[in-house]
Amino acid sequence: MNIKSTNMKKIMEKYTTIHALGMSTGLGLWDMRVNMLKDASEDRGKMRSIITGLYQDMMLNKEFLDLINVAEKEDLTLYEKAIIRSLKRETKFYLAIPPDVLKEYIKLTTVAYNEWVKARAKSDFSIFEPYLGKIAEFSRKFAELLRYENEPYDAMLDRYEEGILARDFDEMFTGIKKKIVPVFKKLADDRSHALENEPYNEERLKDFIIYVVRKFGYNFNRGRLDKTTHPFTMSIGMNDVRITTRYEGGKDFRMPLLGSIHEFGHAIYDMQIDPSLNWTPLASGSITYSLGIHESQSRFWENMVGRSREFIEAFHDVLIAFMPNIAMYGTEEIYRYFNIVRPNYIRVEADELCYPMHILLRYELERDMMNEKINISELPQVWNEKMENYMGIIPPDDARGCLQDPHWSRMFGYFPTYAMGTILAAQIKRKLENEIGPLGEFIRAKNFGPVTNWQKENIHKYSSLYTPKELVKTALGEPMNVEYFAKHVKKYVELWS
Numbered sequence: 025m026n027i028k029s030t031n032m033k034k035i036m037e038k039y040t041t042i043h044a045l046g047m048s049t050g051l052g053l054w055d056m057r058v059n060m061l062k063d064a065s066e067d068r069g070k071m072r073s074i075i076t077g078l079y080q081d082m083m084l085n086k087e088f089l090d091l092i093n094v095a096e097k098e099d100l101t102l103y104e105k106a107i108i109r110s111l112k113r114e115t116k117f118y119l120a121i122p123p124d125v126l127k128e129y130i131k132l133t134t135v136a137y138n139e140w141v142k143a144r145a146k147s148d149f150s151i152f153e154p155y156l157g158k159i160a161e162f163s164r165k166f167a168e169l170l171r172y173e174n175e176p177y178d179a180m181l182d183r184y185e186e187g188i189l190a191r192d193f194d195e196m197f198t199g200i201k202k203k204i205v206p207v208f209k210k211l212a213d214d215r216s217h218a219l220e221n222e223p224y225n226e227e228r229l230k231d232f233i234i235y236v237v238r239k240f241g242y243n244f245n246r247g248r249l250d251k252t253t254h255p256f257t258m259s260i261g262m263n264d265v266r267i268t269t270r271y272e273g274g275k276d277f278r279m280p281l282l283g284s285i286h287e288f289g290h291a292i293y294d295m296q297i298d299p300s301l302n303w304t305p306l307a308s309g310s311i312t313y314s315l316g317i318h319e320s321q322s323r324f325w326e327n328m329v330g331r332s333r334e335f336i337e338a339f340h341d342v343l344i345a346f347m348p349n350i351a352m353y354g355t356e357e358i359y360r361y362f363n364i365v366r367p368n369y370i371r372v373e374a375d376e377l378c379y380p381m382h383i384l385l386r387y388e389l390e391r392d393m394m395n396e397k398i399n400i401s402e403l404p405q406v407w408n409e410k411m412e413n414y415m416g417i418i419p420p421d422d423a424r425g426c427l428q429d430p431h432w433s434r435m436f437g438y439f440p441t442y443a444m445g446t447i448l449a450a451q452i453k454r455k456l457e458n459e460i461g462p463l464g465e466f467i468r469a470k471n472f473g474p475v476t477n478w479q480k481e482n483i484h485k486y487s488s489l490y491t492p493k494e495l496v497k498t499a500l501g502e503p504m505n506v507e508y509f510a511k512h513v514k515k516y517v518e519l520w521s
């Protein structure tokens with residue numbers, strides 16, 4: 025893809041510096057989550073807010089904005105139009121939010137994140153409560169400044185999922201309530217598995233994870249695997265895509281393994297973006313513009329590949345070579361261990377069927393916090409009530425309840441994209457199989473090239489060339505549909521009823 029318009033060429037020249045600042049912000053965020061020293065948070069917050077200020081100044085440079093407005097009226101290619109759409113979307117945010125407000129917000133999120141870490145460690149909601157209150161206020165302020173379709177929450181959703189409204193998510197969650205909740209309720213039982221208590225050696229497990237993601241196609245010349253509290257993937261450009269995982273407790277290897285496979289799914293997306301989009305606003309757009317589609321890629325690898333019978337069969341030999349203490353467990357036992365269905369307090373540890381219940385709960389709660397339908401101080405109590413309602417369990421403490429996720433130390437509107445990813449993963453699997461054949465056969469042969477290639481050609485290479493709704497239609501031939509996930513979860517009915 026190349027640029028024809030002279031104005032577009034000028035825009036791209038100026039954009040290069042903005043892009044570099046964006047990369048440095050990403051690198052700083054990765055470092056904050058992986059390496060930051062205890063007493064460095066205040067200075068780091070200041071540094072981040074200054075860099076964000078510079079980024080904003082450059083985005084709002086009058087000459088730059090004028091160029092965008094002139095170029096927009098020209099006869100542009102699809103690629104050029106997408107660049108303009110992307111820049112307009114980005115400048116819309118900075119034009120709407122005054123620099124002082126934004127700086128204050130960035131500082132707040134840095135402190136709020138660290139207060140969340142403390143609150144979670146002590147399981148004391150009162151530590152985090154004042155910061156959550158401020159985040160809620162900021163979200164309302166942002167919504168008013170950004171304007172919205174039907175309710176303030178729409179403005180927040182749009183930050184993460186371009187053009188998708190609460191109305192669209194309501195449709196998805198109605199589908200989940202109708203088709204998934206009853207299946208979960210029927211199968212949910214307080215199950216456990218002996219493998220959950222089998223210890224692992226962190227270094228050996230890490231080596232196994234490296235073996236697995238390398239087989240899948242993760243390139244360690246363009247990526248790395250580190251340890252963190254809350255796993256994430258960070259792209260510092262498409263040639264530096266880092267994944268993280270957490271090892272907690274030294275037993276139950278399934279969580280670090282499937283968590284890493286999940287992050288691999290995010291990483292391979294960014295590694296397979298069309299190289300001609302590098303250093304353009306479209307290079308990182310897939311994350312900024314559709315978290316739901318991004319999450320569908322991580323969920324695909326975690327659930328459709330990692331939790332499959334074929335994966336366990338194909339990797340069993342290597343697994344027990346790295347973890348000889350589990351050699352007495354056969355593939356069927358490990359398959360059941362990977363696919364336990366039960367109510368779980370923790371979202372990131374929840375099984376595939378329990379997971380959407382967690383998102384449903386957060387969707388309703390953050391919407392209510394934004395609309396001031398619940399008091400921030402009531403959050404632990406309302407959280408527990410909903411948990412009992414949807415899952416039949418009450419968390420023993422807030423660390424395993426409303427303090428478990430870091431997301432609300434930043435902003436509202438992010439969570440529903442997780443459910444969107446889960447739903448889409450099943451739909452993508454069906455489409456992929458229709459075109460290249462059964463996924464299980466590729467897994468059995470450890471031949472992942474055709475799978476990643478299909479993903480590249482149909483989804484990854486485009487990055488944010490299309491809006492999320494357009495991309496779903498282009499790649500899958502139809503809009504998002506809960507039906508495929510409802511069919512997919514029948515595997516659990518077969519396993520557990």
Ligand code: MG
Binds near residue numbers: 286290319322
């Ligand atoms: Mg994810």
